[in-house]
Amino acid sequence: MPPVQTNRAEAFSDGVLAIAITLLILEISVPDTQGSHLLRALGHQWPSYAAYVVSFLTIGIMWVNHHALFQRIKVVDRGLLYVNLLLLLAIAFVPFPTALLAQYVRRPSGGHVAAVIYCASLLLVGLGFVALWTYLRNHPELRTADFSDAQVAAALRRTWRGPVAYVVALLLSLVSAYAALAICGAVAIYFVVPYRTDDVTDALT
Amino acid sequence: MPPVQTNRAEAFSDGVLAIAITLLILEISVPDTQGSHLLRALGHQWPSYAAYVVSFLTIGIMWVNHHALFQRIKVVDRGLLYVNLLLLLAIAFVPFPTALLAQYVRRPSGGHVAAVIYCASLLLVGLGFVALWTYLRNHPELRTADFSDAQVAAALRRTWRGPVAYVVALLLSLVSAYAALAICGAVAIYFVVPYRTDDVTDALT
Amino acid sequence: MPPVQTNRAEAFSDGVLAIAITLLILEISVPDTQGSHLLRALGHQWPSYAAYVVSFLTIGIMWVNHHALFQRIKVVDRGLLYVNLLLLLAIAFVPFPTALLAQYVRRPSGGHVAAVIYCASLLLVGLGFVALWTYLRNHPELRTADFSDAQVAAALRRTWRGPVAYVVALLLSLVSAYAALAICGAVAIYFVVPYRTDDVTDALT
Amino acid sequence: MPPVQTNRAEAFSDGVLAIAITLLILEISVPDTQGSHLLRALGHQWPSYAAYVVSFLTIGIMWVNHHALFQRIKVVDRGLLYVNLLLLLAIAFVPFPTALLAQYVRRPSGGHVAAVIYCASLLLVGLGFVALWTYLRNHPELRTADFSDAQVAAALRRTWRGPVAYVVALLLSLVSAYAALAICGAVAIYFVVPYRTDDVTDALT
Numbered sequence: 006m007p008p009v010q011t012n013r014a015e016a017f018s019d020g021v022l023a024i025a026i027t028l029l030i031l032e033i034s035v036p037d038t039q040g041s042h043l044l045r046a047l048g049h050q051w052p053s054y055a056a057y058v059v060s061f062l063t064i065g066i067m068w069v070n071h072h073a074l075f076q077r078i079k080v081v082d083r084g085l086l087y088v089n090l091l092l093l094l095a096i097a098f099v100p101f102p103t104a105l106l107a108q109y110v111r112r113p114s115g116g117h118v119a120a121v122i123y124c125a126s127l128l129l130v131g132l133g134f135v136a137l138w139t140y141l142r143n144h145p146e147l148r149t150a151d152f153s154d155a156q157v158a159a160a161l162r163r164t165w166r167g168p169v170a171y172v173v174a175l176l177l178s179l180v181s182a183y184a185a186l187a188i189c190g191a192v193a194i195y196f197v198v199p200y201r202t203d204d205v206t207d208a209l210t
Numbered sequence: 211m212p213p214v215q216t217n218r219a220e221a222f223s224d225g226v227l228a229i230a231i232t233l234l235i236l237e238i239s240v241p242d243t244q245g246s247h248l249l250r251a252l253g254h255q256w257p258s259y260a261a262y263v264v265s266f267l268t269i270g271i272m273w274v275n276h277h278a279l280f281q282r283i284k285v286v287d288r289g290l291l292y293v294n295l296l297l298l299l300a301i302a303f304v305p306f307p308t309a310l311l312a313q314y315v316r317r318p319s320g321g322h323v324a325a326v327i328y329c330a331s332l333l334l335v336g337l338g339f340v341a342l343w344t345y346l347r348n349h350p351e352l353r354t355a356d357f358s359d360a361q362v363a364a365a366l367r368r369t370w371r372g373p374v375a376y377v378v379a380l381l382l383s384l385v386s387a388y389a390a391l392a393i394c395g396a397v398a399i400y401f402v403v404p405y406r407t408d409d410v411t412d413a414l415t
Numbered sequence: 416m417p418p419v420q421t422n423r424a425e426a427f428s429d430g431v432l433a434i435a436i437t438l439l440i441l442e443i444s445v446p447d448t449q450g451s452h453l454l455r456a457l458g459h460q461w462p463s464y465a466a467y468v469v470s471f472l473t474i475g476i477m478w479v480n481h482h483a484l485f486q487r488i489k490v491v492d493r494g495l496l497y498v499n500l501l502l503l504l505a506i507a508f509v510p511f512p513t514a515l516l517a518q519y520v521r522r523p524s525g526g527h528v529a530a531v532i533y534c535a536s537l538l539l540v541g542l543g544f545v546a547l548w549t550y551l552r553n554h555p556e557l558r559t560a561d562f563s564d565a566q567v568a569a570a571l572r573r574t575w576r577g578p579v580a581y582v583v584a585l586l587l588s589l590v591s592a593y594a595a596l597a598i599c600g601a602v603a604i605y606f607v608v609p610y611r612t613d614d615v616t617d618a619l620t
Numbered sequence: 621m622p623p624v625q626t627n628r629a630e631a632f633s634d635g636v637l638a639i640a641i642t643l644l645i646l647e648i649s650v651p652d653t654q655g656s657h658l659l660r661a662l663g664h665q666w667p668s669y670a671a672y673v674v675s676f677l678t679i680g681i682m683w684v685n686h687h688a689l690f691q692r693i694k695v696v697d698r699g700l701l702y703v704n705l706l707l708l709l710a711i712a713f714v715p716f717p718t719a720l721l722a723q724y725v726r727r728p729s730g731g732h733v734a735a736v737i738y739c740a741s742l743l744l745v746g747l748g749f750v751a752l753w754t755y756l757r758n759h760p761e762l763r764t765a766d767f768s769d770a771q772v773a774a775a776l777r778r779t780w781r782g783p784v785a786y787v788v789a790l791l792l793s794l795v796s797a798y799a800a801l802a803i804c805g806a807v808a809i810y811f812v813v814p815y816r817t818d819d820v821t822d823a824l825t
Contacts, residue, residue, distance in 0.1 A: 015221075
C-alpha cells in the first residue's frame with residue numbers, strides 16, 4: 006500500500022498555514038500609555054500594522070498557490086511529505102522576521118539587518134516551493150493525469166522567479182530596507198495572478 | 211481544470227476562525243497580586259472578560275454565517291479565494307482591538323480611541339462579507355443551482371446592514387464608548403437570526 | 416435547503432479544542448535562574464505541570480465525548496451551531512483558570528479563590544454539554560435513525576452528573592482547594608468510561 | 621454502533637501537531653538591542669534557532685509516522701482515542717523543553733538539566749508511539765485487512781528503538797548535553813526512512 010491520498014497532507018498544511026497566519030497578530034502588543042495620547046502611541050506602531058498586512062497576504066497567497074499545486078497531486082509518498090515539511094518549516098518561521106522587521110525597520114543600523122533576514126526567510130520559502138515542484142517533476146506517478154511534463158516544467162520555471170527576486174531584494178536591502186520590502190510585496194502580487202501560457206494553465210484559474 | 215471544490219477553502223477558513231477565536235483567551239493575563247485580595251484583582255479585570263465574551267460570540271456568529279454562505283457555493287475560483295483571504299485578514303485582526311478595548315475602555319481619553327478602533331475593525335469585517343457576497347452575485351457559475359439571483363441580491367442587501375450599523379457605532383463612540391459597544395453587540399445578535407423573506411430563505415435555518 | 420451535514424461543525428470544533436488543548440503549554444514559562452539550581456526552580460513549578468496534565472486530559476476527554484455525541488447527529492441546524500458555540504466558549508476559556516490555579520494553588524488566600532474559579536469554569540463546560548444534549552432531545556429530526564428518545568434521555572441524565580459534581584467541588588474548594596481538584600479529576604475519569612445501561616449504549620464503545 | 625471511522629481522530633491529531641509545531645516560533649523572542657549590533661544579538665540566539673529546527677523536524681517526522689500508522693487503522697474505538705490522547709499530551713509538551721534547552725544549553729550547570737528534560741520528554745513521546753502500536757497489536761479488529769500480526773509485531777519492534785535510544789541520550793546528557801542532542805537528532809533521521817524488511821513494508825513508502 007505505497008502512496009496515499011492527499012487529504013491528510015492538505016489538512017496538516019492547512020493547519021500550519023492557518024496558525025502561522027493567525028499568530029501574526031500576537032506580535033502586535035497593546036501600547037502602554039501613561040497619560041499620553043493613545044492615538045499617537047498607536048500611530049507610532051505603524052510598521053507593525055504594515056508588517057502584519059504584508060506577511061498575512063504573503064502567507065495567504067502562498068496558501069492559494071499551495072492549494073493550486075496540490076490540485077495537481079493525485080497521491081503523496083513519504084518523500085513528498087518531507088519536502089512539504091521543509092516548506093512548512095520555512096513558512097512557520099515567517100512570524101519571527103516579521104516581528105523583527107516591525108521593530109527595527111526605522112532604526113538606522115538594525116533596519117538593514119532586519120530587512121536582510123526578512124528577505125532571506127522569504128527566499129527559503131520560495132526555495133521550498135521550488136523543491137516541491139522539482140519533486141513533482143521527478144515523480145510523474147504522483148501527478149494527476151491531466152498534468153503533462155511540459156506543464157510541470159513551465160510551472161517550475163515560473164516558481165523559480167520567486168527566489169531570484171528575493172535574492173535581488175536581499176542585496177538591495179543593504180542599500181534600502183524600504184526598496185527591498187517593495188520588491189517582496191511585488192513578488193506576492195506577481196503570484197496572485199495564475200500562470201497561463203500557450204499550453205499551460207494553472208490548476209486554479 | 212478551472213474552479214475546484216470548496217472543501218479546502220472551508221478547512222483553511224475554519225482553521226483561521228478557530229485560531230482567532232481561541233487566541234482571545236491569551237489576552238487575559240493572570241493578575242499578579244502581592245498580598246492583596248485575588249478576587250478584587252480579578253474583579254478589576256472585568257472589561258477583559260466582557261471583551262472576551264463579545265469578541266468570541268462575534269467571531270463565532272461570523273463563522274456560522276460564513277458556513278451558511280459557503281453552503282451556497284458549489285466551486286471556488288482564484289478570485290473568490292482572494293476575497294475570502296481579505297475577509298480572514300480582517301477577522302484575524304480582531305484579537306488586537308479586543309485587547310486594546312479591554313485595557314482602555316475605562317480610561318477617560320483612551321476609551322474613545324479604543325472604541326473607534328474596535329468599531330472600525332468590525333466595519334472592515336462587515337465589508338469583507340459584503341465583498342464575498344458581491345463576488346458571488348457577479349459569478350453565478352460558482353453558486354449552487356438552487357440559489358437564484360434574487361436570493362443573492364436579498365442576502366447582499368441584508369449583509370450591508372452590518373457595515374452601516376458599524377459606521378453609526380463608530381461615530382457614536384466619539385460620544386460614548388459603551389453605547390458604541392452596545393450597537394456592536396446588537397449587530398451580532400441581529401446576524402444570529404437567519405434571514406427569511408417572501409422568496410429568500412437562509413441556507414441554514 | 417435547511418439543515419446541513421455535520422462535517423464543518425466538527426472541523427471547527429476540532430480546531431477550537433485542538434488549539435485550546437495545545438495553548439495550555441504556553442502558560443508554563445521557562446524559569447529564569449541566575450546562578451541557582453535549575454532543577455530546584457523547575458521543581459518549584461510543579462503546580463504548573465499538574466495543572467497542564469489535568470486540563471489537557473479534561474479537554475481531551477471532552478473531545479472524545481464531543482466526538483461520540485456528534486456520531487449521533489445526522490444533520491445540524493443553526494440552533495445547534497449556536498449551542499455548540501456556547502460550549503466552545505466555555506472550553507476555550509479553560510486555559511485561563513488553569514494558569515490562575517497553577518499560580519495560586521499554594522497560597523493561603525488566593526488558593527481557594529482560584530479553585531472556585533476553576534470549578535466554576537468546568538461547571539460552565541458541563542452545562543454546555545447538558546445544553547447540547549437537551550437541544551438534541553428536543554430536535555429528533557437532527558439525530559441518526561438508531562438513536563431513540565429513551566437513549567437521549569439516558570445520555571442526558573448521565574451528562575447532568577458532571578455539573579452536579581462540579582457544584583460539590585466548587586463548594587468544597589472553600590474548605591480545601593486540593594479536595595476540590597480531586598473531584599474535578601474524578602469527574603474526568605468518570606467520563607472516560609462510555610455509558611452503557613440495559614438499553615443504551617454509547618456511540619463509541 | 622461501536623467503532624467509528626478515523627477521519628475525526630486524524631483531524632484532531634493533525635490540529636494538535638500542526639499547532640504544537642507552529643507554536644515553536646513563539647519561543648524565539650525579538651532581541652531588544654539598545655545601540656549595540658542587531659546581528660550580534662541575533663547570533664547570540666543561535667541555540668534558539670537550532671532548537672526550533674530540531675524540534676520542528678522531530679514533530680514533523682512524528683506527524684509523517686502518525687500518518688503512516690493511521691493508514692493501517694480501519695476504525696477507532698474509545699480506547700485507541702485515549703491512547704492517542706496520551707501521545708498528543710507528550711507531543712504538545714515538546715515546545716516547553718525546547719525553550720528550556722534553547723535558554724540553558726550553554727550554561728555550565730543548567731545545560732545538563734535542560735538536556736535531561738528534553739530527552740525525557742522525547743522518551744515519553746516515543747513511549748506514546750509504543751503504546752499506540754501495542755494497542756493496535758492487541759486489537760486486530762481495528763486494523764486494515766492487509767496488515768498482518770507479523771507486520772504489526774515488526775513495526776512495534778522498530779518503534780521500541782526510539783525509547784531505547786532516548787534512554788541512552790538521557791544518560792549521556794549527564795556527561796555532554798551536545799552529545800545527547802546529537803542522538804536525539806539521529807533518532808529523528810532514523811525514523812525518516814520507512815521500515816522495510818522481508819515481509820514488512822511501511823504503509824507509506
